[in-house]
Amino acid sequence: MxxxxxxxxxxxxxxxxxxxxxxxxxxxxxxxxxxxxxxxxxxxxxxxxxxxxxxxxxxxxxxxxxxxxxxxxxxxxxxxxxxxxxNADQTPTLLTYTLVDADVAGPFRPVPDDMMEKAKLPALGYSTPAEALGEKFHVSPALLAKLNPGKDLGRAGEQILVPNVVGTPALAQAARVVVSKDARILQLQDAAGTILAQYPVSSGSEHDPLPIGHWKIDGVHRNPTYHYNPKLFWDAKPGDKNTTIAAGPNNPVGVVWIDLSKPHYGIHGTPVPASVGKSESHGCIRLTNWSASEVAGLVQPGTEVVLEE
Structure with a gap:
């Protein structure tokens, strides 16, 4: 870099x-x-x-x-x-944003890596205001800090510079979702095959390959709880037990679970946006939380899903 x-x-x-x-x-x-x-x-x-x-x-x-x-x-x-x-879009690159009470209210707490420890928390919220603002404006917390030296990201009323990703035109509903394993992308397409939107994804691994084929969306669930079954994970820790992990952006599947007709597989968010497109998954299709949230609003039960090499 x-x-x-x-x-x-x-x-x-x-x-x-x-x-x-x-x-x-x-x-x-x-x-x-x-x-x-x-x-x-x-x-x-x-x-x-x-x-x-x-x-x-x-x-x-x-x-x-x-x-x-x-x-x-x-x-x-x-x-x-x-x-x-x-540059046909002449919108300024950055905008000045004033932090409001909701941005800094929290509660913010460290999120453990261990699934059993996660299950003890009442909610899987953000760990810091910078993490929350990063997801709100699709920006890495490191870049956000560099754009705002000396600024207090935990103080309501503070004015900061952020990427200008707000106010974009709404998209039409998608007729089809296409995920390419090799390209590590998810595309939303209309009935004619025109690309409406594209997002980076992590999709499968050697242990849990992407289930290539044609499927459908069975349901869309926002702010899901996560039902952890260690028997479904090759890398589960010895002693792990079935448990439920509370909802929140740092939930293992983030802020959205889009259920596929293939059992145990879905399209979902992630608590680690920097890893998307650059890491493997347990077979599911993982997006950043903001992309998963956008996709969830553009599909519905019955929407075709094509998973391809």
Missing amino acids: KTFRIHLLIAVLGSLAGSPAFAQTAPATESDKLLRAQVLLDRAHFSPGEIDGAYGSNMHQALAGYQKTHGLNPTGKLDEATWNAL
């Missing part, structure tokens, strides 16, 4: 965050350009995953999907034609 030159980023973006002219101004550094491209891809519903101002595998796939849908050469690279197409 390239070093993020924060002193220059703050000087340039901080002064221009509220100005429409910023959308037409050439970014001062490559990091600035990548950050803007990630924000614009997110706004166009081709998610690069967690916005971090760096070029990685998730951004490569987001660019390739955007390019293919917009009649551009699908290289996965931020070439001039793609940059110009993205």
Whole structure:
């Protein structure tokens, strides 16, 4: 990952965050350009995953999907034609956001890794205000901190800079969900096969392969509890028992469970957004919480799901 030159980023973006002219101004550094491209891809519903101002595998796939849908050469690279197409959306890269009481109210508490310890908690909420704000604005907590040096993210009334991912047009309902194991992406398509949206995913592993085939959505469940059965997990710890883990964004399946007609399999969120597209799963399709929440609003019981190589 390239070093993020924060002193220059703050000087340039901080002064221009509220100005429409910023959308037409050439970014001062490559990091600035990548950050803007990630924000614009997110706004166009081709998610690069967690916005971090760096070029990685998730951004490569987001660019390739955007390019293919917009009649551009699908290289996965931020070439001039793609940059110009993205900048048809002249929205500023950053916006100034004032923290409200709900942002800092918590309760915030550390979340243990052990399933049996998780089961003891009354709720699986956020561990810090920065984690909550990161999910709200689709940004890595590390980048959020760099954008806001010296700011108190736990104080209502504090003004901070965040990626401008709000106010995007609503999407139509999807006719089909297509998950590609090799590309590590989930696409929402209309009845004609046109891509409506694309998201990075983690989907299966050697121990728990993605169940290739055609399935359907059986139900959509928001803020689910998680029923942990160690017999279904090859890496369960000795002594683990069946238990139920409370709902919350740090629940093992995040804020959404979309049940598939394949028993024990679903599309769901995750408490670790940085891992999406870059790690394996226990066979299910894992998205960031914000992507899972968006997908949940665009599908319904009976929607076709295609899981392919």
